[in-house]
Amino acid sequence: MRQIEDMEARLADRLAQLRVERGWSLDDLANRSGFSRSTLSRLERGEISPTAALLGKLCEVYGRTMSRLLAEVESEAPQVVTSAAQPVWRDETSGFVRRSVSPPHPGLRGEVVEATLRPGADISYDAPAVAGLEQHIWALDGTVEITADGRTHILEAGDCLRFRLWGASRFRCPGPGPVRYAIFVVLP
Structure with a gap:
């Protein structure tokens, strides 16, 4: 019973968020x-x-779709994602390792x-x-060369590059050692 109540509360919150994201009043939503x-007010509360x-x-x-809306509220995202629960994908050919931290x-x-x-990965x-994907890339160790929308940037450990990506991109490790960086992606 508690799970149903929790889901209904998340659904109410999500419906209110959708209205607010569009800048609509309850009267606007009622008209639509x-x-x-x-x-609508009782539903959102x-x-x-x-x-x-x-x-x-x-x-x-x-x-x-109803499926998408319900998927958005099915369960809350876990607040803690342990290291063991973070999926890791390796491309041995290109020398790329990707850990989905969050x-x-x-x-x-x-x-x-x-x-x-x-080193040498490209x-x-x-x-x-x-x-228009928003990205914040923070170099943690080493050097990375990033080209986004035709502009090339070289990041050293501690540097951060922020941008919205509309076109092609490229990530290159000039060496001499490997590079490790974090990418923070914000969906529009």
Whole structure:
């Protein structure tokens, strides 16, 4: 019973967030959905549970499938991600190791990745997975050369590069040793 109540509370919070993210008042949402301001207010405060019809209409108004909306509230992201629970992917050919320190979660907009490149490694991407992807790259050890949207930057340990990526990117380790850096990704 507690799990259902928790999910309903997260759903109420998420519905309120979606409205606020769009800059809509409850009256605006009422006009768009056809449901009363009072009903929507009670829903967002968690005083009532949505019917399938109400939830379906709100999904339409917010441009989401019901599956996506429910996935966003199914469970809270764990606050602590232990080292053992952080997925690691290795590309031995290119010399790239990627640790998902804070993996993506439907309820969160950001993630943290730790990357390691061996000397001479050179990795290029034609385009970002999401146009305008915000990234903050912090060099932890060594030197990394990063080209983003045609501009090349060289980061030494402690340096941080911040940008929104619209086009191609490249990560290169000029050596002499490996480079280790953290990437903080914020989804739009």
